[in-house]
Amino acid sequence: MLKADSRDPAAWPRLLLTLLALALLWPGIELSELNLGVLLQADSQNEMGRFVSAFWPPAHDQAFLQLLFKATLQTLAIATAGMALALLLAVPASLIASRALSLSAASRGGVPSLPGRLLRWPIRGLLIFLRSVPEIVWALLFVRAVGLGPAAGVLAIAITYSGMLGKVYAEIFESTDQRPAHALLQAGSGRLAAFAYGTLPNVAAELLSYTVYRWECAIRASVVMGFVGAGGLGQQIDLSIRMFAGGEVASMLLTFLLLVLCADQLSRLLRWRLT
Amino acid sequence: MRRLINLLLTAAIALSVVASFAYLELDLAELGSANSLKQMGSYVQRFLSPDLSAGYLKAIVHGSLETLAMSALGTLLAALFGIVLALPAAGRFGWPLQSAARLLLNGLRAIPELVWAALMVLAAGLGPNAGTLALALHTTGVLGRLFAEALENTPPQPAEAIRLQGGNPIVAFCYGTLPNLAPQLLAYCLYRWENNIRMASVLGFVGAGGLGQMLYVSLSLFQEAQASTVILAMLLLVFLVDWLSAWSRQRWVNA
Amino acid sequence: MTLRLTQGSLRHANGVDALRHIDVQIAAGEQVAIIGPSGAGKSSLLHLLATALKPSSGDIEVLGERAWHVSARQRQRLRARIGLVHQAPPIPPRQRVITAVLAGKLGQWSLGKSLLNLLHPLDVAGARAALARLDLGDKLFAHCQQLSGGQLQRVGIARVLYQAPEILLADEPVSAMDPVLAGHTLAILSRHARERNVTLVASLHAVDLALAHFPRIIGLRDGQILFDCPSAEVSRDKLDALYANEQLQSPAPAVAPLIVQIPRC
Numbered sequence: 011m012l013k014a015d016s017r018d019p020a021a022w023p024r025l026l027l028t029l030l031a032l033a034l035l036w037p038g039i040e041l042s043e044l045n046l047g048v049l050l051q052a053d054s055q056n057e058m059g060r061f062v063s064a065f066w067p068p069a070h071d072q073a074f075l076q077l078l079f080k081a082t083l084q085t086l087a088i089a090t091a092g093m094a095l096a097l098l099l100a101v102p103a104s105l106i107a108s109r110a111l112s113l114s115a116a117s118r119g120g121v122p123s124l125p126g127r128l129l130r131w132p133i134r135g136l137l138i139f140l141r142s143v144p145e146i147v148w149a150l151l152f153v154r155a156v157g158l159g160p161a162a163g164v165l166a167i168a169i170t171y172s173g174m175l176g177k178v179y180a181e182i183f184e185s186t187d188q189r190p191a192h193a194l195l196q197a198g199s200g201r202l203a204a205f206a207y208g209t210l211p212n213v214a215a216e217l218l219s220y221t222v223y224r225w226e227c228a229i230r231a232s233v234v235m236g237f238v239g240a241g242g243l244g245q246q247i248d249l250s251i252r253m254f255a256g257g258e259v260a261s262m263l264l265t266f267l268l269l270v271l272c273a274d275q276l277s278r279l280l281r282w283r284l285t
Numbered sequence: 286m287r288r289l290i291n292l293l294l295t296a297a298i299a300l301s302v303v304a305s306f307a308y309l310e311l312d313l314a315e316l317g318s319a320n321s322l323k324q325m326g327s328y329v330q331r332f333l334s335p336d337l338s339a340g341y342l343k344a345i346v347h348g349s350l351e352t353l354a355m356s357a358l359g360t361l362l363a364a365l366f367g368i369v370l371a372l373p374a375a376g377r378f379g380w381p382l383q384s385a386a387r388l389l390l391n392g393l394r395a396i397p398e399l400v401w402a403a404l405m406v407l408a409a410g411l412g413p414n415a416g417t418l419a420l421a422l423h424t425t426g427v428l429g430r431l432f433a434e435a436l437e438n439t440p441p442q443p444a445e446a447i448r449l450q451g452g453n454p455i456v457a458f459c460y461g462t463l464p465n466l467a468p469q470l471l472a473y474c475l476y477r478w479e480n481n482i483r484m485a486s487v488l489g490f491v492g493a494g495g496l497g498q499m500l501y502v503s504l505s506l507f508q509e510a511q512a513s514t515v516i517l518a519m520l521l522l523v524f525l526v527d528w529l530s531a532w533s534r535q536r537w538v539n540a
Numbered sequence: 541m542t543l544r545l546t547q548g549s550l551r552h553a554n555g556v557d558a559l560r561h562i563d564v565q566i567a568a569g570e571q572v573a574i575i576g577p578s579g580a581g582k583s584s585l586l587h588l589l590a591t592a593l594k595p596s597s598g599d600i601e602v603l604g605e606r607a608w609h610v611s612a613r614q615r616q617r618l619r620a621r622i623g624l625v626h627q628a629p630p631i632p633p634r635q636r637v638i639t640a641v642l643a644g645k646l647g648q649w650s651l652g653k654s655l656l657n658l659l660h661p662l663d664v665a666g667a668r669a670a671l672a673r674l675d676l677g678d679k680l681f682a683h684c685q686q687l688s689g690g691q692l693q694r695v696g697i698a699r700v701l702y703q704a705p706e707i708l709l710a711d712e713p714v715s716a717m718d719p720v721l722a723g724h725t726l727a728i729l730s731r732h733a734r735e736r737n738v739t740l741v742a743s744l745h746a747v748d749l750a751l752a753h754f755p756r757i758i759g760l761r762d763g764q765i766l767f768d769c770p771s772a773e774v775s776r777d778k779l780d781a782l783y784a785n786e787q788l789q790s791p792a793p794a795v796a797p798l799i800v801q802i803p804r805c
Binding site for chain 2: 037038039041042043044045046048049054057058061083084086087088090091094139142143144146147150151154155156160161164230233234237238247248251263267270280283284
């Protein structure tokens with residue numbers, strides 16, 4: 011029996027990993043100025059307590075409820091319009107970027123030729139760039155460019171979600187069985203026709219499902235973007251927090267929760283029905 | 286019949302899209318007009334020469350590290366609290382505690398991070414502490430729910446066998462359930478870290494420190510050159526965390 | 541009596557009777573094999589004896605204690621002295637073999653020691669000794685998902701050997717092994733039990749293995765004991781009665797064709 015065998019081979023890596031974690035933890039706590047105790051301090055508890063106690067009762071006067079209703083409709087409209095614009099950009103982008111439509115790939119077992127891959131890179135890069143910048147940054151930029159209001163929100167969602175949808179659509183096209191499309195391409199059909207007859211029937215359900223899920227996310231994103239002035243429920247919540255109007259904030263948070271719940275149910279219904 | 290319903294649904298969706306544009310009174314023609322495009326174009330042009338001076342870069346590095354620390358610590362705290370809440374939420378301690386835990390987790394995750402950040406700024410003041418706490422609170426709700434689902438789906442036999450040998454419940458959990466669960470938990474944490482680095486950049490908008498605060502300030506002061514440097518730093522940070530997360534997943538989850 | 545089951549019955553949640561009025565008495569240091577057709581209740585009997593399941597009626601007495609009439613804490617302490625080898629080893633796939641084996645003593649270690657063991661194995665030599673007796677000494681630091689079915693079963697046995705219980709119960713411990721390896725493993729278990737005066741009870745599919753390695757055989761059929769005798773007295777008739785299955789009869793012998801003589805007029 012070898013003596014060296016009695017040593018646990020995982021001992022060194024575990025020790026090093028633990029030391030590394032500790033070494034990173036200390037500066038991390040310093041940099042983030044982490045202080046959980048602040049939640050338990052008397053004065054901040056008083057502050058929060060006063061704020062939270064103003065939550066009850068939630069504001070429910072006629073004028074405010076009308077404002078709330080309009081703001082909710084605006085949020086829904088921003089999300090839907092933004093998604094529509096996003097689809098306008100995402101569908102062609104995904105078709106161009108996806109290897110599923112590659113003519114050269116049809117005769118090379120699914121791997122496009124070098125020119126094929128190089129030409130697709132710019133579009134892929136663009137899609138990645140569009141989705142990597144957080145949507146609220148886009149919202150902030152658009153608010154500066156086109157002014158406060160829902161237009162900025164719609165454009166921000168359109169840009170970010172076109173990147174997200176485009177990339178995921180392209181991946182969905184590539185993840186399904188490529189042989190029907192390849193067979194059609196090799197028989198001489200055009201790319202779009204081969205795609206429509208060969209790939210689309212298989213992936214339609216998944217595409218719809220993902221799109222509806224993203225619409226639901228867009229609603230939450232619209233509320234968040236409202237904080238930087240892009241209209242809708244979020245803008246109202248931001249205003250009310252700044253004015254310390256606890257009752258209004260409470261009503262709006264409740265409305266937001268209700269909205270998200272309804273959107274979730276609607277999305278489930280649509281996904282079940284259409285797929 | 287089914288076709289009819291699907292057709293009606295499609296028509297309803299198309300109608301709602303048109304209604305949305307109409308309701309917002311978005312003048313897309315106005316937006317796409319030559320004047321408006323020129324305005325946006327000149328605005329964008331001001332971003333194309335980022336400020337790369339040494340002094341500002343030092344501030345950027347500090348802001349990036351602050352944002353990274355916010356996201357990492359927020360996710361770590363959320364993982365710890367999440368696993369603590371997931372045990373009752375999966376029904377390990379009886380029905381009343383399960384309902385209470387689930388209610389708490391749902392409440393934590395329903396409120397978006399930005400709202401939490403605004404509330405935390407009120408409680409903890411401006412700065413990255415508010416951001417870390419906000420991320421921790423929201424992510425606890427998300428991770429707690431995911432952990433509870435994973436816990437419900439693990440096979441109970443290994444833990445039961447250890448109980449049968451005379452081990453107490455804690456040890457049975459650590460030796461029997463945790464090894465099955467750990468890769469799944471790690472995958473969820475990495476996935477949330479990827480999301481949180483994007484959110485951490487943004488929480489600064491309400492005063493929670495990091496790159497977000499720098500961006501908000503520079504945009505408000507119309508310093509586009511500085512703002513574009515911050516955006517570049519944000520992008521770099523997102524790529525870094527995505528790469529680290531993919532590497533960690535490859536090394537510890539897929540093995 | 542080390543193990544005494546009096547009129548033990550077990551009824552599953554779906555109303556099916558797994559065991560009906562079983563009486564079993566096993567003295568310290570005995571080696572017993574339980575054989576019987578599939579679905580006879582061998583696993584259920586072993587789980588009853590291991591105090592894993594509570595009998596629906598009847599009483600079980602293990603190592604002098606009435607298992608279900610003491611407090612839960614005492615029962616846990618009692619269970620640490622009983623080792624059960626499961627048919628499908630209940631080991632998480634990503635766990636390393638050494639941790640799986642060392643888990644055998646979790647009923648005897650304190651909480652702190654158990655948790656420390658997770659970070660760094662505390663008794664490498666002991667685990668290696670247990671594995672070496674089953675010819676798995678070189679797999680000490682492998683992950684369990686890298687092992688074959690037979691190797692995993694041997695790890696399960698090594699865990700119970702490391703536990704060093706006073707009663708060793710084995711539920712189909714060699715089902716995933718080839719006949720030569722199965723015989724070898726049973727010989728090791730038998731020798732271990734003899735050397736340390738451990739009571740060994742095993743359920744087996746293969747009758748010849750049972751007869752070769754165990755001095756006492758219990759035949760179980762349909763939840764009842766058909767015979768309980770020394771292995772020398774197990775005859776062909778008893779085995780036929782045990783394994784008889786009307787639905788699996790061989791086809792009836794061909795009937796001789798009836799030759800009809802049609803008289804020619």
